[in-house]
Amino acid sequence: QLQLVESGGGLAQPGGSLRLSCAASGPSADRYHIGWVRQTPGKEREGVSCMSYSGASINYADSVKGRFTITRDNAKNTVYLQMNDLKPEDTGTYYCAADRSVFRICVTYEYDYLGQGTQVTVSS
Numbered sequence: 001q002l003q004l005v006e007s008g009g010g011l012a013q014p015g016g017s018l019r020l021s022c023a024a025s026g027p028s029a030d031r032y033h034i035g036w037v038r039q040t041p042g043k044e045r046e047g048v049s050c051m052s053y054s055g056a057s058i059n060y061a062d063s064v065k066g067r068f069t070i071t072r073d074n075a076k077n078t079v080y081l082q083m084n085d086l087k088p089e090d091t092g093t094y095y096c097a098a099d100r101s102v103f104r105i106c107v108t109y110e111y112d113y114l115g116q117g118t119q120v121t122v123s124s
Contacts, residue, residue, distance in 0.1 A: 002025070002026040002027070002098055002112075002113045003025045003113075004022055004097070004098055004113055004114065005023045006021065006022050006094065006095065006096045006115045006116065006118040007020070008118060009094060009118030009119045010120070010121070011121045011122075011123065012086050012120070012121070013123070014086060014088060014122055015086065016086050016122070017083060017084045017086065018086065019080055019081065019082050019083065020036070020094055020096075021078055021079070022036070022080075023076070024096075024098060030053060030077055032053060032098040032100060033051065033052045033099055033101070033102045033105040033106065034079040034096065034097070035047060035049065035050035035051075035096075035097045035105040035106065036048040036050070036070065036079075036081050036094055037111075037114075038092045038095065038120075039093045039117075040089065040092035041092065045095075047059075047109030048060070048068065048081070048094070049061065049068055050105045050109070051070045051079060052102045052106070057102050063089075064090075067083065067085045068081060068082065068084070069082040079096065081094070086120075090122050091120060091121050091122050092119075093117040093118070093120070094118050095116075095118075096115040097111035097115070098111060098113040098114075099111040
C-alpha cells in the first residue's frame with residue numbers, strides 16, 4: 001500500500017511563492033508516476049501537474065504553465081511543486097496523487113492513490 005504525505009501549504013500573498021512536497025512510502029514507491037491535483041472552491045478537482053517516475057514525462061495545466069515547476073528526488077521518494085507568482089485563484093486544497101500509468105496520471109488525472117491534501121491560500 002502506497003502512502004503519500006503532502007506538506008508545505010500555507011498562506012501566501014499574490015505574487016508570492018510556496019513549495020509543496022509529497023513524500024511517498026511503501027512498496028516500489030519510486031516506481032510510481034506522481035501528479036498534483038487541486039480542489040478549488042466552486043470547481044471540480046483538476047489536474048495541476050505530473051511527472052513520470054523517470055522524469056522523462058512532465059505535464060502542466062495551462063493555468064499554471066510558466067509559474068509552477070514539478071521536480072522529483074527519487075533518492076528521497078519525494079516530489080516537489082514549486083509555485084511562483086501565485087494568484088488568488090490558486091487557492092485550494094492540493095493533493096498528491098500516484099499511479100502506475102503515466103497516461104492516467106498525466107492525461108486523464110486518474111490515480112490509485114491520493115494523499116490527505118495540504119491547503120494553499122493566496123490572499124493579501
